[in-house]
Amino acid sequence: MEETTIVMYPAPSIGHIISMVELAKLLIHHHQHFSITILLTTGFMDHPSIDSYINRVSSSHPSITFHRLPTVAVNHTTTQSIAATAFQFIKSNAVNIETKLRQIIQTSVIKAFIIDLFCTSAMETASAMQIPVYYFFTSGAAVLSLYSYFPKIHSLTKSSFKDMVGVEISAPGNMALNAALMPEPVLDRDDPAYWEMLYFCEHLSKAKGIVVNTFRELEVVAVKVVEDGACFPDVEGSSPPVYCIGPLIADAQQPDEARGIKDCLSWLDKQPSKSVVYLCFGSRGSFSMTQLKEIAEGLERSGHRFLWVVKRPVQEHLGTKKVYDTTGEFDLSSILPSGFIERTKERGLVVRSWAPQVEVLSRESIGGFVSHCGWNSVLEGVVAGVPMIAWPLYAEQHVNRNVMVEDMKVAVAVEQRAGDMFVSGEEVEKRVRELMDSEKGREIRERSLKFKDMARDALGEFGSSTKALANLVQTWNVISH
Numbered sequence: 001m002e003e004t005t006i007v008m009y010p011a012p013s014i015g016h017i018i019s020m021v022e023l024a025k026l027l028i029h030h031h032q033h034f035s036i037t038i039l040l041t042t043g044f045m046d047h048p049s050i051d052s053y054i055n056r057v058s059s060s061h062p063s064i065t066f067h068r069l070p071t072v073a074v075n076h077t078t079t080q081s082i083a084a085t086a087f088q089f090i091k092s093n094a095v096n097i098e099t100k101l102r103q104i105i106q107t108s109v110i111k112a113f114i115i116d117l118f119c120t121s122a123m124e125t126a127s128a129m130q131i132p133v134y135y136f137f138t139s140g141a142a143v144l145s146l147y148s149y150f151p152k153i154h155s156l157t158k159s160s161f162k163d164m165v166g167v168e169i170s171a172p173g174n175m176a177l178n179a180a181l182m183p184e185p186v187l188d189r190d191d192p193a194y195w196e197m198l199y200f201c202e203h204l205s206k207a208k209g210i211v212v213n214t215f216r217e218l219e220v221v222a223v224k225v226v227e228d229g230a231c232f233p234d235v236e237g238s239s240p241p242v243y244c245i246g247p248l249i250a251d252a253q254q255p256d257e258a259r260g261i262k263d264c265l266s267w268l269d270k271q272p273s274k275s276v277v278y279l280c281f282g283s284r285g286s287f288s289m290t291q292l293k294e295i296a297e298g299l300e301r302s303g304h305r306f307l308w309v310v311k312r313p314v315q316e317h318l319g320t321k322k323v324y325d326t327t328g329e330f331d332l333s334s335i336l337p338s339g340f341i342e343r344t345k346e347r348g349l350v351v352r353s354w355a356p357q358v359e360v361l362s363r364e365s366i367g368g369f370v371s372h373c374g375w376n377s378v379l380e381g382v383v384a385g386v387p388m389i390a391w392p393l394y395a396e397q398h399v400n401r402n403v404m405v406e407d408m409k410v411a412v413a414v415e416q417r418a419g420d421m422f423v424s425g426e427e428v429e430k431r432v433r434e435l436m437d438s439e440k441g442r443e444i445r446e447r448s449l450k451f452k453d454m455a456r457d458a459l460g461e462f463g464s465s466t467k468a469l470a471n472l473v474q475t476w477n478v479i480s481h
């Protein structure tokens, strides 16, 4: 009998790869009869610890196999956006994908080819081979609705969103969003990334199904919209089924950089219950030195305990062309206000570049999380039951901010200056105090704890996400070739 297999194709970013690996683990956990092959690109955004990470995963989960695609050269110029280069790179892998899929179908039946939104270029190849294509959407249902609706929004204007400051964009299940805060790759029509995104979003409705890293109870309104198809304006007949299978968050098997830096955990364990504000802005969240100084001043004046992950600062003269080189050595004391570390050493800890976030958030002493609203961070905060301060920076984080503050009500938002998104020290102090000291903060904390229970229940034996996963697998069991 031929083997049945699932093939997965994540986008070449460590966050997207980790999410896809977690989906693979969940599938294997509940439905052991599958083997899973995960295809990884080589040549762009390769994570330094990816090899040790995939070795660990394959040795603990023998049914998961990784296949590195041959190296593809990429030419990134500073005149091109990173997203445009990344999309071009993924497109250049189409031949490699076709070769690999052809090889797999020699010996196995591919029940599903699960791709990241950014890997849509592989859909045509797989469909031509009669392989059912599914999306794994690594953000939440609100963003899925916005992206599914994007072709419609696109058709309503000829301008770039970046030039439509103050114009409100509406999508089903979403609060109105200032056009200038739309996700980064769709801001500018002169950026080839815009047209790629349009192509990706147009293809969402063509998938056999969309698996989303969220859970029904978390995004009630947006989940309804994506399930009943209201966000697919041009689809005649039925829209693709949506499977909310989350929250999937990274486990301790993270890349090495997240494993080594454990000192902050023992420091956290010495702090009182729910007393520490944790500040971390994702894998790319760098600030200018001016902004770092304001955060430092705000934290100092708040009087609260804190654990702050600081990345290498961006160079301000680069203006709006943000450079996300968050690697490399730098000296913390030379970028923070003079004497800050010394003055706050009794109640604060500053960590350079990276902290083991999932473990940090699980510590009893954590009382709040200042987050850049990346979807993985949001889910990690929810799973830990930690109330948040929303400080969106890039990508689809402004949409996530709206969901966290207005829909889930698990966060307060910082007020950001229009244009450059600067946040003053007074504002940092005010929001930290609001979350940690006020009645509103107490209500948000209680709500966050309820979501923690709901997240656990969703993944429990009879939970909504477990059921959705079983429904998905059921469709594969009845698909025959």
Ligand code: UDP
Residues within 6 Å of the ligand: 015, 250, 258, 280, 281, 282, 283, 284, 309, 353, 354, 355, 356, 357, 358, 373, 374, 375, 376, 377, 378, 380
């Ligand atoms: N992360 C971490 N330590 C850090 C920064 C980030 O462990 O110092 C992890 C975090 O737990 C999350 C991921 O990196 O799993 C970031 O993903 P997210 O979607 O929040 O943001 P992105 O980096 O994609 O903007």
